[in-house]
Amino acid sequence: MAKTKDIKLMVNGEMVARTVPFRLNLVDFLRKDLGLTGSHVGCEHGVCGACTLEVDGKMVRGCLMLAVQADGATVATIEGLSTSGRIAELQAAFHERNALQCGYCTPGMLASALEYVERDGAADRHAIREHLSGNYCRCTGYQAIVDAIIDVIEGRTAP
Amino acid sequence: MKAPDFDYVSPQTLKEALTLLDEGDGDAMPLAGGQSLMPMLNFRLATPDLLVDLNRLDELSGIADAGGMIVIGAMTRYADLEQSDLIANHAPLMAKALPFIAHPAIRNRGTIGGSVALADPAAEMPALLMTLDATVVVASLQGERSIAAGDFFLGLYDTALRPGEIVKAISIPKAAGIRRFAFDELTRRHGDYAMVGLAATADSINPLNELRLAFFGIADRAFRAIEAEEALNGHTADDEPATKLATEAVMALPFDGDVNASADTKRHLAGVLLKRVLQAL
DSSP, X not given: OXXXXXXXXXXXXXXXEEEEETTOBHHHIIIIISOOTTSOOSSSSSSSOTTEEEETTEEEEXXXXXXXGGTTOEEEOHHHHHHTTTTHHHHHHHHHTTOOSSXXXXXXXXXXXXXXXXXXXXSOHHHHHHHGGGSOOSSSXXXXXXXXHHXXXXXXXXX | OOOOOOEEXXXXXXXXXXXXXXXXXXXXXXXXXXXXHHHHHHTTSOOOSEEEEOTTOGGGOOEEXXXXXXEEETTOBHHHHHTOHHHHHHOHHHHHHGGGSSOHHHHTTOBHHHHHHHTOTTOHHHHHHHHTTOEEEEEETTEEEEEEHHHHEEETTEESOOTTOEEEEEEEEOOOTTOEEEEEEEOSSTTSOOSEEEEEEESEETTEESOEEEEESSSSSOEEOHHHHHHHTTSOTTOHHHHHXXXXXXXXXXXXXXXXXXXXXXXXXXXXXXXXXXHHO
């Protein structure tokens, strides 16, 4: 039995069909088979959050899901979230607040932040830090990231 | 690292999944949310010949009101439990504890059945289910059986599951009347595995009555602190002789050190948590 499967899924608004090995995880599939290298691979065991991306409307760890499991799913990576404009405000605020330095964590950080903002999360530093607790940043100390997210939330709720 | 090579099937029915696991004869593993199994595959700690993916089994997912009980399908994800009114209204201890379980992206995938079947010693779910007097419903080709949570968790990643059996559902008695609940855990980073955690319920607090305490993250599995419960029942949480006895009973529980904390540190932290949780009840 060939240890592969034909899968079809929607990635960033485009239908793709590929044959993938069972053991291939979703983020490696997106990076290597589709060339979408925006999602980063950090720890490969779900601790660092660099591979956070959206599957069927929910943010998940791209390293803790197999590509075959995404058969039929709708996936949005940082490339899709940028193109669609969904994270435009967050990107601008991260830029403005200097909320990234090396940028390795940023795609995952933006994805997690987007989930918080889109769920109408409060402009509460503690709650934001709890929400981002699964995303490591080794440069910023998180302060500027939290500042940026608060800017976006306050910008959205301002009259 | 990357996962080892394996075969993979994604069955559409529970019967099909159970047949595959039965035929796999121990070399087949069920894949639930994958939030622990995927790391174990990547670390090559798990090397199954076949993964039986349970994610397309809709019959295993959902939260139902079954009279005196809330029945949760094994493949129900933590994020679904967090958003459930049934859980908020009838299992408030679980509602309180859910935000402590890992991180949002993990809770979007992780399942209650996966956590129960894995029996990680530092996971919240075993202690919660022991405190809540829950029942684990397991299924195999031979049929179903129900196991009290107190009899289900046997040791380090060890449960009462027999070969060919999977967790099908968790059944929790509804919280009646004015029961009190408290939950806390100590971690280095929010959402990480607890160095020590404690779940508690009581029928009343003045005095304490029907107090139930379950510690996790302290040794090879979650433990009810039954002697501490007995010492405190009939007294208030600020009764000094009773709390002294209870603290001694907690100190006598088994403690094993791990990468996060030594056994002595954990023992100290368990005493800290006991005080905090009793105050929060």
